[in-house]
Amino acid sequence: MAESAAMTGMPRNQDEWERAARALLDDGQNFLAHDVCRDGLRYFPNSFKLAIFGAIALSQTGAVDEARRLLAPVLDAILIDEGPFRRLQSSLKRAVLALDQSHSDDALEAMAELAEAMEMVRGKKLEADADAETYNALARVFREAWLASGARSDLEHCRQLFLRAFAVGGNARDGIDAAIMSVMLGDMPQAQTLAARVNDLLAHGEIDPTLTADIRYRMMATLGQAQLLLGETEAAIGTFQWAHALEGVHYGRVVSALKQIELLQQGGVPVPAELADVVKPPTVVVFTGHALDRPGEGPHFPPALEAVVRAEIAKQLDELNAQIGYSTAACGADLLFIEAMLERGAEVNVVMPFAIDDFIAEDVRYGGPRWEMRFKNALKLAASVTYATEERFLGHEMLYRFANQCLHGLATLRSGFLRTSPYLLAVWDMMPGSLVGGAGDFIDQWEDISRLRIIDLDNLLTQNPELCPDGPAMPNLDFGGAADDDEEGQGRVIRSMLFCDIAGYSKLKEEHIPDFLDFLSRLKDGLAASGIEPKSINTWGDAIFVVMDKATPMAEYALTMQEVVARLGVEMKDRLTNPLTLRISLHAGPVFEAIDPIRNNKNFYGSHINRAARLEPVTVIGHVYATQQFVAVLTAEQSAMRTEAVNNGAPFEDKYISEYVGVLSLAKDFGKQTVYHLRRRSLGENAMPAAMETVVPAMLEAADNSGITETPATSVGSVLETVARMMERSETEPPKRKGGRKSKTPTAHDVISLADGETLHWPGT
Missing domain, CATH: 3.30.70.1230 (Nucleotide cyclase, GGDEF domain)
Known part of the structure; x- marks a missing residue:
């Protein structure tokens, strides 16, 4: 096992263990958070907060079944098992029908069954004691579990939790989530009943203009989804158009609305085609481009052509409405693309093909100090910098091709999450014989020609002869050996x-x-x-x-x-x-x-x-x-x-x-x-x-989903503290087993002890 406690020293008390686990979850260190929860429970077996954090960490690692088991005690505490009450109802009906047969064996059997059913509900109540935030948070956990597993039981738990959140808090977003889960369960009457209540909450009130654009968009999207469920398609289109007109909305809100609409459509709810032009995912652009000419080379991309290429890149980005970009960062077209994206307020993600010092020496420094400064600024302002490999270049050109594969894959993966497909924008001289990992090589690997945009460097040189008196470079027709042969020969x-x-x-x-x-x-x-x-x-x-x-x-x-x-x-x-x-x-x-x-x-x-x-x-x-x-x-x-x-x-x-x-x-x-x-x-x-989506962001957003009245986002701790307090209260009223016998309230250590069995394994065990 990784020495989880070594990061900040061994926690000394229960609160420190719980805070250490929560901090690791917030930091995305899900495996370490998982280890901390397991180790902490050895010292503090009654910490349900550690048990819940551990379950969340498991769910985020993809171990859905294991997480579901560890959440079972939480559900037992806050979800009412309606089964015993339904059995009591059935037994009572049978007993009433058997009253006229007082001497028959069937009547005696019915009365015995009624007595057993009454004993099973003794001490139970139909009202659960939890707040809306807790219900909402756990509902989102089970929604993620359902999306991963497709299990109907997860979907039913999810709907039940959203229903309870809506009943307790009255938040419109909980209501529409419960309605959409009802659609997926095939329960259209309940879905429409809930949609009508959401519509009443939102349609007849004014949305506070002082709220942020994101909050207003979410509220209008919730109303639009309710209108779709009620068959009010024209009203829904108008609502989404109103939301689309808002400025400053983060694309994540749009994608969230798009996912909800897709679920409605999958559940058989008619969705007008016009919405595709209103609720649109962000445009993802992958970039590849010719580097600036090195001294004595070219002319392919002479320094004098920089302003012309910059303008063409900006034009293409405007036409595509680019919002998310992926690129390497060589001096020349790469950095021009990054700067153009940053100027339009878009998100930029940089992929480095190898160690940064080698990259600067190979692909930046030859352009001069100005380009090196621009490179460092680009990395500083990028949303992410990913290394295909952090090792040295060592003269192996195939690392550029590997970086292109990473660019391609990361952009495609992100686009899939955002419900779209990426574009490839290339600045290329249209000449054969491209270098391994160069623009031409990337274009050859790009599969969707309909989503390819090329800025022709050769054409730009021809249109601006004053910038290149010698004219464009002649094509290199010496293709050399195959790239794979080159790789094999290098040994890397x-x-x-x-x-x-x-x-x-x-x-x-x-x-x-x-x-x-x-x-x-x-x-x-x-x-x-x-x-x-x-x-x-x-x-x-x-x-x-x-x-x-x-x-x-x-x-x-x-x-x-x-x-x-x-x-x-x-x-x-x-x-x-x-x-x-x-x-x-x-x-x-x-x-x-x-x-x-x-x-x-x-x-x-x-x-x-x-x-x-x-x-x-x-x-x-x-x-x-x-x-x-x-x-x-x-x-x-x-x-x-x-x-x-x-x-x-x-x-x-x-x-x-x-x-x-x-x-x-x-x-x-x-x-x-x-x-x-x-x-x-x-x-x-x-x-x-x-x-x-990971589970922790869902927990963090639990308090955001409040319909008309939005509340500040809560922390993981504040949501889970409610669950922990509730679990503490549950210890004073032990649940009943079948037959009415009292059972010992399970401790968190009891839950974690599953790790020693055949059904659940924790890291390091």
């Missing part, structure tokens, strides 16, 4: 890697080793059935290391491995008393491929091997996790496969979902890594919005 290549640890191996005794070897043999057979052949595979005891050329077959291999082991756990439970499960981590990056001087076989070396290995020990057992680089490459590959299938008239379905987890501190002080949870897309989930 881009590969996908899998590290796997078999949890439970250390508990095996000597007499179990033959069974373990049989387990490995069956695992091999199960993997062979997938038809995927790794480029390299190696084992060390309970560790497995796999290397492949591409990310897509590696994803399939990893998920198949997980599924085979789950099946073997059932088949071999009589032979392996301690069930064997897997920790699996995936990564992609540049590695050195060479013949091992000792073993004389192909092997792989470099820091990215270590990075893949350091991710595996600190993840949740039974799930597959991947680095941002792997997910970016996988997304780019899937996008290309989709376009190829469409062009050939063939069907294509995305097989995988990558859910953002957060930033994970790697084992052995190996730095931090952005991590995603990888799973298969469930049946029918193509039409379902991906659950990309």
